[in-house]
Amino acid sequence: xxxxxxxxxxxxFAGGLVALVVYLVLSTQPNMLIAMVLGGLxxxxxxxxxxxxxxxxxxxxxxxIPLGIIGMGVGMTAGMLSAISGISGYVVIAWGNLAxxxxxxIIYFANKRLVNQ
Amino acid sequence: MKTNNKSYDGVAxxxxxxxxxxxxxxxxxxxxxxxxxxxxxxxxxxxxxxxIVNFPPGLDITAVDMSYAMLERSHARVQNYRGKIHxxxxxxxxxxxxxxxxxxxxxxxxxxxxxQPAICLKELKRVLKPDGELVMFEHVLxxxxxxxxxxxxxxxxxxxxxxxxxxxxxxxxAERAGFKIHSHKNVYLDIVKALIAKSA
Numbered sequence: 001x002x003x004x005x006x007x008x009x010x011x012x013f014a015g016g017l018v019a020l021v022v023y024l025v026l027s028t029q030p031n032m033l034i035a036m037v038l039g040g041l042x043x044x045x046x047x048x049x050x051x052x053x054x055x056x057x058x059x060x061x062x063x064x065i066p067l068g069i070i071g072m073g074v075g076m077t078a079g080m081l082s083a084i085s086g087i088s089g090y091v092v093i094a095w096g097n098l099a100x101x102x103x104x105x106i107i108y109f110a111n112k113r114l115v116n117q
Numbered sequence: 118m119k120t121n122n123k124s125y126d127g128v129a130x131x132x133x134x135x136x137x138x139x140x141x142x143x144x145x146x147x148x149x150x151x152x153x154x155x156x157x158x159x160x161x162x163x164x165x166x167x168x169i170v171n172f173p174p175g176l177d178i179t180a181v182d183m184s185y186a187m188l189e190r191s192h193a194r195v196q197n198y199r200g201k202i203h204x205x206x207x208x209x210x211x212x213x214x215x216x217x218x219x220x221x222x223x224x225x226x227x228x229x230x231x232x233q234p235a236i237c238l239k240e241l242k243r244v245l246k247p248d249g250e251l252v253m254f255e256h257v258l259x260x261x262x263x264x265x266x267x268x269x270x271x272x273x274x275x276x277x278x279x280x281x282x283x284x285x286x287x288x289x290x291a292e293r294a295g296f297k298i299h300s301h302k303n304v305y306l307d308i309v310k311a312l313i314a315k316s317a
Contacts, residue, residue, distance in 0.1 A: 003142060048274070059138035061256065061305050068267030107306070114303045 006058055007066065008104045014050060014070050015100020016093050018043045019078040023092040032083040039079020040072045047071030066100075066107050074099045124280040125164075129186035132165050140167050143254070146304045147171040147225070150311040153252050154178075156220025159244065160202075161209045161237075162227035166191030168254075174199040179219070181207040210237045214244040221245075225254045228287045230280060238294035242316060251296055253312040258284045260307055268308070288312065 022039045029035040047067040054063045074096050081092045128135070148171045156177075163169075163180035164187045172178075180195075180202055182188050188204050195202045207213060210233055222241050231237045241251060259265045265284075272283040288298060288310070296314035304311055 003138075051271075052274075055138060056135050057138050059142040059305075061308050062138075062142060064271050065264055065267055065306065065308070068271070069263065111306050114307050115305070117303060 003058055003062070004108070007062060007108065008101060010054060010058065010063065011066050011070060011100040011104030012097050013100070014047060014067050015074045015096040015098070015103070017050070017096070018046055018071060018074045018100075019093045019096020020089070021046055022075050022078040022096075023082045023089045026079050026082040027089065029079075029083050030085075032080050035079040035083035036076045037079075039082070040076040042079070043071040043073075043075020044068075045071075046075070066103050069103050069107075070100050073103065125182075125184035126186040128279050129165065129184060129190055132187065132190070133167060136167055143304060143309070144171060146302075146311055147254055150252060150254055150302075150313075151223070153250060153313055154221050154223060156249075157218065159212075159214070159219040159222045159241075161222060161224045161241070162230070163188065163191050163202075163204065166194035168225050169194045169198050169202070172198065172200070176200045178202045179214075180204045181209060181212065183208055210240055212240055212244055216243055217246045218244045219246065220249045221252055222249070223252045223254075226256060226281075228253065228255050228290065229282050229285050234285060234287065234290045235294055238291055238296065242295050245316065247316055249315070250299075251291070251312075251314040253287065253291070253310070253314065254304075255287045255312065256283065256309045257287045257307075264306060264308065292317075 022042050025042060026035045026038055047070060051063050051067050077099065078092050078096055081087055081095060147168060151172050154176055158176050158178045160178050160180040163182045178201060185206055188206055195204060209227065209231055222245050228234045245251060258268055268283040275281040275283055291314050295317050297317040298312055298314050300313035302311040
């Protein structure tokens with residue numbers, strides 16, 4: 001598979017995975033601030049083994065940077081969403097997928113700009 | 118750390134596997150950069166020789182590495198190269214070469230690993246001819262604060278695993294060692310760079 005296309009799949013998958021785990025752990029947490037902080041921490045810890053697992057296949061930095069942003073960013077926002085009563089797990093996971101894909105897209109264009117400088 | 122014998126002897130077995138993704142990404146950029154190799158070439162940190170496949174044919178290369186296990190694993194790639202590669206086990210921070218010996222010096226992801234990058238670069242300047250070129254394919258600390266934070270965090274992990282630092286200011290170190298950067302190309306974000314430097 002083209003590695004540039006793989007970057008988008010990895011971003012989307014990692015975002016969904018972080019959101020899923022954060023939702024499963026924090027869906028009973030009523031305090032949004034605590035959920036946000038814990039979500040960020042869970043995300044950061046979760047993406048670490050994922051980075052090490054993916055690096056040999058798709059490149060170290062191309063995994064490290066997006067997953068670093070996704071881990072904390074998606075973790076925090078998914079934590080906040082999980083703390084809101086009435087929001088289903090599917091919505092949180094969908095947000096994670098979308099945010100992961102957005103991060104991959106932003107990095108794709110940032111890289112294009114810097115490489116063409 | 119391709120120039121730290123203890124840790125790199127340990128990771129030599131897995132080195133090709135860990136670097137496979139990077140090699141897939143960097144092939145075209147390395148081939149473009151390596152066109153600048155000419156004359157008598159010193160290749161610092163040959164490792165398992167993964168980059169040899171991207172070298173133009175017909176070069177006269179002296180390749181050094183601190184790790185004997187790495188040098189052993191580079192054997193097949195060295196044999197397959199259509200040119201001359203002579204390998205030595207040597208510390209890049211204190212080589213056995215005379216002053217002004219080489220026309221070109223190549224480093225590929227080495228200055229992130231040596232214990233003292235400034236000392237290493239001064240040593241490279243010593244063995245490089247005054248009109249020679251230092252060709253570097255290196256990763257550095259990003260100027261973007263978000264990327265830099267991630268690299269600094271991950272640097273603790275990579276330092277523990279194999280002695281590689283992700284937060285080095287290689288461009289600044291080269292300039293402080295007396296080099297002037299003549300060509301500067303970003304390969305991935307502002308982290309992985311293809312650089313050509315000359316003595317200032």
